[in-house]
Amino acid sequence: MTRSTIVRALALTVTSALATATLAAPAHAHANANSHADAHGRAVSDLPAVTPRAETQVLHDDEAGGNADADDPAIWRNTAAPGRSLVIATAKEGGLRVYDLRARTLQSLSTPPAAGPDDAPGRFNNVDLVHGLRLASVRADLAVVSDRGHDRLRFYRIDRDRVGGPLTDVTDPAAPPVFSKNQDEINGQRTAYGLATWTDPTSGKSFALVSRRERTSITLLELRPTRAGKVTYRTVRTLDLPSTFRLPNGTSWSPCGEPGELPQVEGMVVDPVNGTLYAGQENVGIWRLRADLTGGRPKLIDKVREYGVPGIYDEETEECAPGDDPGYGGSKLSADVEGLTLVTESDGDGHLLASSQGDSTFAAYDRQVKDDNAYEGGFRIAPANSGLDGSEECDGAAALNAPLGPQYPNGLLVVQDGHDVPGEGDRPATNFKFVDLGTVMDALND
Template sequence: MHRRTRLAAGLAVLATALTATTATASTPPLPGNHSVAPVYAKAETPALFDDDAGNNSNADDPAIWYNSARPGSSLVLGTAKEGGLDVYRLDGSLLQSLPAPSAPAAGSAPGRFNNVDVLTGVRFPDGRRSDVAVVTDRGRDRVRFYRIDANRPAAPLTEVTDAAVPRAFSATEADVDDQYTAYGTAAWRDPRTGRSYLLASRRHTADVGLFEIRVTRTGTVTYQKVRTLTLPSTFRTPGGSWSPCEDPGNGPQIEGLTVDAARGVAYLGQEDVGIWKISANLTGTPELVDRTDQFGVPAVYDPVSDECVAGADPGYGGDHLVADAEGLTLFRAPSGRQYLIASSQGDYTYSVYDTSRGDRWTGAFRVASGPSIDGSEETDGIAATGQALGTAFPHGLFVAQDGYNAPASGDDGDRTDTNYKLVDLSDVLRAAGVR
């Protein structure tokens, strides 16, 4: 979610603490935290434009598909909202583009692909196991599936979504157009049972659903809801109780999701609140791992400005995440330790947590502008892997959505221009002090 200005009182404070940067002469100055160590992208994907001329395409969330037979031919998948799902080579070039569904009727919302993850080792009726891309269609409130075939290098993804796939959250098709629909996602296979699952959050709410993924006899893929969890929307603080300020009728939503299948643990990014940890099957009590800077700050929605106007900061928030807390991803470092990376969208940085040591914060980094590739700002989704990906990324890969791709486009630089940045994971480890 691209975050509009919400906390008017906090912006003045932020402006004094942060310096501005320009990626190119045509890019307007943007706020950002430049006190953390920089890394630089080795590759980037083509620009996407969120207008009619650009097919209403908008980069949001990436995933990395690891080609075990030919690691150098691994792929980056990226959602493009109404533009569908794009498939990129490791040099950032576009390999394949799969469209989102059109609107089923006049006045209805079209397909709008929000988040993507990769589920490995799905058994199909033809006797083969294949990896599958799992995509939330926020526009139609479905989850869609794409079988990945390394033997089809020119067009490796094929849609296998069952025609009768159910709505994820909406009771009726009319409810779908209200867009309280499937948003973030994470998919995994339970190592104990062999069953496959996905988590999907619900837009504009604090709800997360657990769904079991099933392959039909004809080779299509569907799912069935197991349960729903609603994260807290009101919190006790030393000053009383606090609720995040949202537009009327909305709750503090979750988008970033990632699952540690071996431990059966999920991490959930509640945008205004922080990062939660809970059992991946959505049982037990959620634990708040880290809070955003906005946590506990009183704010009131102003209908005239369509913003939340904040009061004085009582100091209950965290030190590492500047709201919104967005994309989450897990990776394993050469040391064998597992780390969680979180997008701190408000200051254009990424925080790293050691999940092998009680989710302790270990450091932060930013993707800065280099000689030929600009940095990343206002990042939504991220992905990382510690596996070697051939000669392109021999030490692993980090991918970040860039909400302000440079140079700015249009007569006044007013075309929404987004893409994905590809960074060597070893640079991330050094910048964040991780081993």
């Protein structure tokens, strides 16, 4: 059982306990008794619903489906022809997929082969974009991917009209492991996981921020083009988020997980205007810190509902048995907190969107740091009348607030759907849903 499965089991148990709280409960428990309501007092089921306009072909995480599992998307805007923009998405061991705005598959790329017969295979976890990096005397846009299987970053040049598909691998073969010292450590899979890119407007240098699976580490990598037109990177610095937390009652708490695992980060996004990094520590909450990983302590801007709930890991069942909720968690997010993305506006306003995986909703926060990223509402992605299902247990999300031709004149939100419906028996089925961003903004402004 994966950490995400363990935490979701804990989240469901906490949800049930909260929903059945009685008047005999302690006073502090009542503070969280309405944790399934947003700031406006609406229950999760009453949150405004938006519906998808399109969905990608289903991916199956089994041998028959190529061990393909939808995870994280990025949206590349074709400035010359916005209606011909692209969605680039990871499929874990299934590699990369490239979609047009009708959610049709344009290109599939495999992960690099395993280093040896007993070594971990390639596994593409998260993807983000870098614009205008100089490669061999020309400027190019890149898709940057975290390859968890090999503990490396992979780079793909984007050329919309290239024969054979828009993406070309430009990874330097000598690119080093991000965290591991040798192949044995790589095979242990405490490797490159979450990913966000950032270009420093002062220096013009481009970076990737990469988190480590089953650890609290985030490392800053400077992206470095080579003379051969390839891309590599070097480590600038690393920061570790907390794994243990002091609670108001004076006790210490760590999220429950498998022995030896620490609360990891996956979803991350950088505000390009002010260089602020938002990082989702899956079963803790959302952190705000500087993208260069310097200056000041990170701030936890919101907590998951399960924050502070004690748990005991049962090795026989491979699940966490939660204790009583002390009421120290938040009210907007249910573990895991996953895909983070920004909706930017020309006047500097906008939203930070976060996937609340435990209850299949999304939370929106003010983009403005000066307003302390205040919560501004939530929404669900529900089934459409056309027969498209919604999004459940969303892993990754990407938003672009810019016209994308006649199909998405108000911008686009792409989200992973962890349970595509209808499925095929017991086969795990995932895909990506395309949502008109204008409908999301309308829902948040209601």
